[in-house]
Amino acid sequence: MGLSHSSSYHSSHVRSVTEYGPVIVKPHSEIYPRLPIYEFMGYDNKSYSPQFELFVQSYQALYDRPCEDVRSYYQVVGLHALPYKAYDGVTGGVHEYKNETDWIKGRYGGYCHHGDVLFQPWHRPYLLLVESLLINEAKRIALQYPDNERKIYIKAANKLRHPYWDWAEKEAIKGIPYAFTEDEFEINTPKGMKKVRNPLKSYILPEDLSYPLEKGRNPTDKPHYKIPGLDRNPFTPAGYPTIRYPNANYEDQYHLLNLNMTIYHPTVFRPGFYQTFHIDNYLHFSNHALRSNGTEMGDYLTAHPKPKLIGYSHFASIETTHDAFHFVAGGPGGHMSYADITAYDPLFFFHHVFVDRLFALWQEIYVTENISVNGTHTLEKFSVVNEHTALTPFRKSKTKFWTATDIRYIEKLGYTYPELMKFKGQDRKKLQAYVLAYYKPDQLQGRRFFAKLTIGTYKIVGSYVIKVFVDMKNACCETPMTSPHFAGLVAVRRKPREGATYFVGSVDITAAMERLGIRTQSHDYFYDVDIKTGKLNKEAIFDVANDINVVACYLDGKEISPKEAGVKKVEVYSLLHDEVDPNFLVENSGQHHYTKEY
Template sequence: MGLSHSSTYHSSHIRSVTESGPVIVKPHSEIYPRLPIEDFMGCDNETYSPQFELFVQSCQAMYDRHHTDMRSYYQVAGIHSLPWTPYDGVTGGIHEYKNETDWVTGRWGGYCHHADVLFGPWHRPYILLMESLLINEAKKIALQYPDNEREKYVEAANQFRFPYWDWADEKAINGLPDVFIVAELEIRTPKGKKKVKNPLKSYTLPVDLSFPLGKGYNPTDKPHYKIPTINYNPFTPAGYSTVRYPNANYEDQYDMMNRNISMFVSTLLRPIVYQILQINNYLQISNYALRSDGTEMEGFWPAHPVSLVIVGSSHYASIEVPHFIVHLAIGGPGGHFTYADINGFDPIFFFHHTAVDRLLALWQAIHPDSWVTENVSINGTYTEELYTVVNEYTDLTPFRKSKTEFWKSSTVRDIEKLGYTYPELVKFKGQDPRELQAYLLKFYKPDPHYARRFFAKLIIEAGKLVGPYVIRVFVDMKGASVETPITSPHFAGLVAMWHRPNPYQINGTTYVIGSVDITAAMERLGIRMETINSRSFVDVNPTTGLLNSNAIFDVNNDINVVPCYLNGTGVSPKEAGVNKVEVYSFIHDKVDPDFLVEDSGQHHYTNIF
């Protein structure tokens, strides 16, 4: 989470409740699927093009509302974090976030939940709120179409649901879909076909967001704009748009962004999703924080030694971790989407979080008996103090179910009761959950399909550096440095760090446990992947009859970690808090090769820094 360096807020950031009364998030009256953006945006597809055209116009309508209107895009986007003021009058009473002091303690200033079991459930009514407001705008716009088209658009307004971008689909290797990049879109409006400004590319801030930094670090200083240090949120003056991977002219650098996305899809996102779908415990997949004190999750797989820490983070076992990686890949250094305090203002935020919600919904369908348990919110929120105990009955503020009641995890568990679903859930409805699981594992299984998968596990002390930053993992490259490109065949993946120091931490040291799938890199480099038969000097592949590679895996020499900030500045592993690297592996089931066998875990080596 980014840090603010000021505790004084501009008066333009103060929210006001509109005359239309409190904002109540209501379920849709009918169930329709949320679609992948590639299908939803198909303007040549008469089934969905009216929905997409209404969606685009509805987004702009929310942009055009005054920024003090609770139903404006500015206000809804600001629920996530900044401007750190009450939304729709929802406060925490005596526990309300205090701008002047709480940010110093590390307390999260937004309403959203990170690093606790409410991460997924909290974002569910958030997307539902945005979806409902867009549908309300769409219904008004549909009535403006000519008589011969009106009925079609009225029905489209009832049916459309917020689309998602599946960043773990193989198609994502091509980068961000063009619909998020092009400056204009051609759509049919009530006044005929016309080109309109693309509201999915960026959002123009109506008021200042965050605070001015030193000379050269503000957009007003272009063309010599410098990316601010990671310690602070980038400042966006009123009238400036959100950006992704900005250059010295404060312009998007989509080539660099897409390069990162392309690399991360195969090295990180697909392997992580593949493993999440095989884990049957909600606590383990719900968020990046977990305990190893015996009261909660002790380990993630066999071959994972139990860490002697109070709070840790699992890199591959949580839906929150690939979520972080996508934020970093799209925003880059200086981009809004990178910084937790301001990323809700980039329009892609809701497409991304709809994808996260889909992943959670798919996991629920596979493992229907596991849901929200009790744990501690280590970051707090606008209405929850640090280290508050939360569970499925905790209010998901500020989302009202009625004038007097808030949504809870227990009431958002069944998405059909909220009026939406996802295509795969429709396809496998009523079937054995294992059928859906097998389908998804085949869809997301990292290629190529090796019999054994190897992982490098990093244990990192959080708080040594102010995030966000990454720890890149290279295989068989002793001289790897920040200058080594991630396009190198030696690059295996990375661990993304969004933690920041907490001077008031009361539960001991916080660690991140990051696992990187190094299998593909080992194969590229000819590192032997078969189990070695110690009684034989010759290792022969039983299928081909040919000698296998003579390379012997050595974690001391073959696993090299390179920590670096997003601006390319490197630090040593010790400075970044890396204190241990381990290597372990699992085999795939011989009957159903899409499943990893839990009890096949083998620990290979440990390197302590």
């Protein structure tokens, strides 16, 4: 049964070296917005400069706390996954992991929920915890400013909320903001203007993260460092920073990150969210896990209610598109690409605040049980989870944990987002229209085409992508994504002994068809097929069976067969994508062109 009551958990007597008592996540006393990073950094004006200056110093303050302090950055990011230790003594009474390879009972070693309906709700108190710790540091630092500045900084500390990076808005195609790439910032500190290390670029590990690998695969082997096999987590020795797209000298390669942003931004990110905000079914919106027959995971246990409505034929869940950004941000060997170590990169929190914003917008537009197939640090595999399940390890009091019901309304938590402020009190359809226009992938009108990939049982683990090419039979992992034939991709992150779940990812192939001169008007079998020969007419749609090619690639470029990667079938649908109606994305609302099975 689900562990939904606080009595199901117990706490050890582990205490912070600097503060006593359990970590309790409390709502903020006042409501202030979480801002986009460009505005927060003062790209256009300097009105938020005091907040930004406190924010930078507060991140560093969390970094500087001792490792054994439960309010340190090290411990807070570690609760997400590695080192698979109980956070603040919250164990749930189930098997404790001894190391990262101890996959007894097949549970996920961290507290985070992946591939179930608590994926988004769980991250909400997690972000609130990090935000609260930063605000506490900011308030402490504000009191240290000179008399003539102190009031300004105290006020800024009270208003401080964690900003986000919207990596799907139009300007993001230019690449990662300099907030995450600069080595130093010059800011006003309590001791005056100073150059300080930029804590948003990386986090320097105070202890070893993961385990040493074979020679040549560890950062200590630079300048001949090679990324490890992607079925293993990279090793980060104490004293080394988190990294993005590491080269042989274990240095960031932002030119590769920015290049991939220009590619994925129009082909994956914007089309993904544009589709997401047409979905009114929370099960499909929230996560990527499905059963083999296309239904939601929901009837593994007899106590769990059966799914109500099935038939979504081409959609992108918020988790699916979220996964893709992790790969783009981290790249081969980068921390963001690996679920077990991803939270150590500070970019993780800017990413997830953005995803929380999308979740909040969706909740406002649509106002709305599943199974934790992988389990967590406190849940056995296949435990039933629902809105009353405890979101461990986040306490709302000494004896009770937050639940999805508790975090439903973000204003009660003390924060909001600019769009929610702008459309507050208005018809929800206006907000939906705004969001759809904001993330509309291009100006093409009319019929749009989607390649739907059903991905299931697999023989491999690790992080990889499944690229979709149009009209290119010889496409391979080395084919550049700048090719006009490249349509998009689906990101996959598999863990050892993870449940053999299915999920669906879709790629909007319309832009690639337009580039290649392939007709995108409505098609009809009577006109497209020669009734005498049964073959496609020359002016008909391309041969879907042969001209939609999927290529599965590890992040290091190694190719694997689609079948090994778990691809079960590829289907192509088309529909009038700009028509927003209750049947959007339901299978019978579009035109099915072909199914190719593997």
